[in-house]
Amino acid sequence: MERREAAVERLHGVTRERFLRDIYPRRKPVVLTGLELGTCTTKWTTDYLSQAEGSKEVKIHVSAVPQMDFLSKNFVYRTMPFDAFVRRAAEVKHKEYFLTEDEKYYLRSVGEDVRKDIADIRKQFPILAEDIIIPEYFEKEKFFSSVFRISSAGLQLWTHYDVMDNFLIQVTGRKRVVLYSPRDAPYLYLSGTKSEVLDVDNPDMEKYPLFVKAKRYQCVLEAGDVLFIPALWFHNVVSEEFGVALNVFWKHLPAESYDKTDTYGNKDPMAASRAIQILDRALKTLEELPEEYRDFYARRMVLRIQEKAYRNDYG
């Protein structure tokens, strides 16, 4: 049997030309090392970060447990001054806290108006934006958002996919990322864009028996590494140390394909959402039939989907 585990390839000093010619079209994750990221890699200490952007309010995730779960919502949102937040996220035990003295923090920056505006580090953290060079290995018009992320040591982010191509730039701190191909979606127990399997290192095999079939891709990002995450690839992230990252989302598909109301980069493309709605209507229609017939026609529909819409180079 094919090994169900692989290391994400690490490539040093890849130029824009080489990325676009040899790597981007493969649609597989890769860690790019040795890229020019500017002064951020040495400058972004906790003191500098706090002082640079001061006490502006940020909305953060606070979790009493290391494994954040978006589906059961085992964390809370709180608002606090950015400088105080950075200091809290960098410490392990807190004198002042919301839930517990060892609670963990996560910032995922958002636009001014969360519902209308996208995250853009140049707008929300203009001083810090000066320190970082984003490797623009895509056309300028394809840019979607730049998301500033700060995480406590030990925090784990739920397994999910995004619909944009992504460079996850790890500026400081070590992070472990586990990825799964979109083709393994049938084994990931999805609920929307998220997987129910949080503990990817130690999954509950009784609850998620098919999960072993999913091929695990893993990498460790050190400060200065950039992970290319193609759209639709699932990722689960453990911050092994307090760390600061910036991720850039850009459009792979033509601009019209995306949902205009998407500010996070995780709403399915319009045609996909419409197809899913139509499928839900078809399922509702099948309910008009008794079970024996419903089962028969449902199986025929599955076969038709497989025949007409699956690609034939997937196993």
Ligand SMILES: O=C(O)CCC(=O)C(=O)O
């Ligand atoms: O590194 C993180 O904190 C999360 C990264 C992520 O989910 C992303 O870049 O899409």
Ligand SMILES: [Fe+2]
């Ligand atoms: Fe993501």
